[in-house]
Every structure is written in C-alpha cells, then in structure tokens.
Amino acid sequence: MPKGSDIFLQNVSKIVVFLVLAFALYLFFTGHGSPGGGFIAGLMSAGALLLLALAYDIETVRKVVPFDFKLITAIGLLIALGTGTGALLFGQPFLKHAFGHFDLPLLGDTELHTALIFDLGVYLAVVGVTMTILLTIGEDR
Amino acid sequence: MQTVLLLSMVLLALAIAGCLYRVLKGPSIADRIAALDTIGVNVAAEVAVAGAYTQSTAYFELVLLIGILAFLGTVALARYMERGKVLDAPDDSTGD
Numbered sequence: 071m072p073k074g075s076d077i078f079l080q081n082v083s084k085i086v087v088f089l090v091l092a093f094a095l096y097l098f099f100t101g102h103g104s105p106g107g108g109f110i111a112g113l114m115s116a117g118a119l120l121l122l123a124l125a126y127d128i129e130t131v132r133k134v135v136p137f138d139f140k141l142i143t144a145i146g147l148l149i150a151l152g153t154g155t156g157a158l159l160f161g162q163p164f165l166k167h168a169f170g171h172f173d174l175p176l177l178g179d180t181e182l183h184t185a186l187i188f189d190l191g192v193y194l195a196v197v198g199v200t201m202t203i204l205l206t207i208g209e210d211r
Numbered sequence: 212m213q214t215v216l217l218l219s220m221v222l223l224a225l226a227i228a229g230c231l232y233r234v235l236k237g238p239s240i241a242d243r244i245a246a247l248d249t250i251g252v253n254v255a256a257e258v259a260v261a262g263a264y265t266q267s268t269a270y271f272e273l274v275l276l277i278g279i280l281a282f283l284g285t286v287a288l289a290r291y292m293e294r295g296k297v298l299d300a301p302d303d304s305t306g307d
Contacts, residue, residue, distance in 0.1 A: 079286065086282075090279055093275060093276075093279070096272075097272065100272075104269060104272075105269055105272055105273070106272065110276070114276070114279070117279060117280065117283055120283060120287075121283060121286070123298055124283075124286050124287060124290055124297070124298065125286075127298070128298055204298075207298075208297070208298030209298075
C-alpha cells in the first residue's frame with residue numbers, strides 16, 4: 071500500500087462514504103411511492119464500499135465489512151422468497167403484500183408494508199452480488 | 212420561462228457533445244478523464260433542468276445519484292491512470 075500518496079482521497083472518502091450510505095438509506099425508505107427502492111439502494115451502498123476500496127485497499131473493506139458477501143446474497147434471496155411465500159399462508163396469491171397503519175412512538179401514524187421486507191431482501195442480494203463481482207475483479211491479476 | 216429552460220437544455224446538450232468530441236479525440240488519457248468528468252457534471256445539470264422544465268420533483272434524487280457515480284468513475288479512472296490498475300490487490304504492496 072503506497073503511503074501518503076493519496077491522503078486527500080483517503081480523508082475525503084472517510085466522510086463521503088457515510089454521506090453515500092445515508093443517501094442509500096434514504097433511497098431505500100423512499101422507494102415505495104417515489105423513485106428509489108432496494109435495488110438502487112443496494113447499488114449505492116456497494117458504491118460507497120467501492121469508494122472505500124479505491125481510497126484504501128480491498129483488505130480494509132474486508133476488515134470493515136467482515137461478512138461473506140456470497141452469504142449475504144443467499145440471505146437476501148431467502149428473505150425475498152420468504153415474504154413471497156408468507157402470503158401463501160394467509161390464502162393470498164404469491165408475493166401479495168399487506169400493509170397497515172401503526173402508531174409508532176416518534177413517527178406518529180405510520181403506514182408499514184411487508185413490501186419493505188421484500189425490498190430488504192433485494193437490497194442484501196444486490197449488495198452481495200455487486201461486492202462479490204467487484205472484489206473478485208479487483209483481486210484478479 | 213419554459214423557453215429559457217428548453218434553450219438551456221439544448222445548450223447543455225451541445226456542451227456534452229463538445230466533451231464527447233474531446234473524449235473520442237483527446238490526445239492524452241488525462242484529457243479524456245477530465246472530459247468524462249465534465250460530461251457527468253453536465254448530465255446532472257441536464258437532469259436538474261429537465262426536472263424544472265417538467266415541474267416535477269421526481270428527478271431530484273437522480274441529480275445526486277449521477278453526481279456520486281461521476282465522482283466514483285473519475286476517482287477510478289484517475290487511479291487507473293496513476294497506477295495502471297484500479298483496486299489494490301492485498302499482497303502487492305511492495306510494487307507500485
């Protein structure tokens with residue numbers, strides 16, 4: 071690892087990574103009624119991790135996010151499949167989603183969807199696949 | 212107002228075309244990288260003006276998204292120009 075040659079990039083990326091992750095979180099939660107959703111939020115999170123890998127190196131990313139990305143993909147697909155088949159238990163068609171209004175302590179009257187759980191599965195799958203591809207290409211020589 | 216926005220969209224498209232010429236023609240790789248970065252900025256501006264033209268807020272996240280992606284692309288290309296590869300592999304720390 072070359073020391074000191076990209077100290078600007080390293081210091082900027084320390085902050086920008088969290089901005090991009092916050093933007094990904096916003097995209098994830100806004101995705102029901104406006105542009106956004108699990109897929110683009112996953113791509114944005116992978117972009118933040120890619121920036122970390124560019125500024126530092128791949129070992130740093132593996133240390134910061136100590137998960138097996140292939141396992142994350144599998145878990146995400148299982149969550150997505152689970153919300154799909156969960157509707158079958160209530161006699162509804164596959165992937166039918168339910169929603170309701172709840173009184174949350176801070177947010178007041180909030181509309182909660184099971185589609186959000188499906189989106190979480192999509193998010194995890196996209197992050198896992200994208201990071202697996204990027205790290206595999208990066209380690210190839 | 213709509214005419215001004217339409218005119219600025221056309222001018223931004225012309226600016227993108229000029230940058231594209233520099234990307235295709237550019238003598239050095241630094242010219243191409245700078246032109247690609249400028250294309251990213253211009254596309255973000257084009258989307259913002261398009262959002263104002265159609266009077267919808269649906270495009271505003273897209274501006275931020277294009278900005279982040281253009282920044283990432285420029286960093287990666289500059290990395291490639293400097294080192295000859297984009298990502299540092301774990302165990303070639305001695306070579307540079």
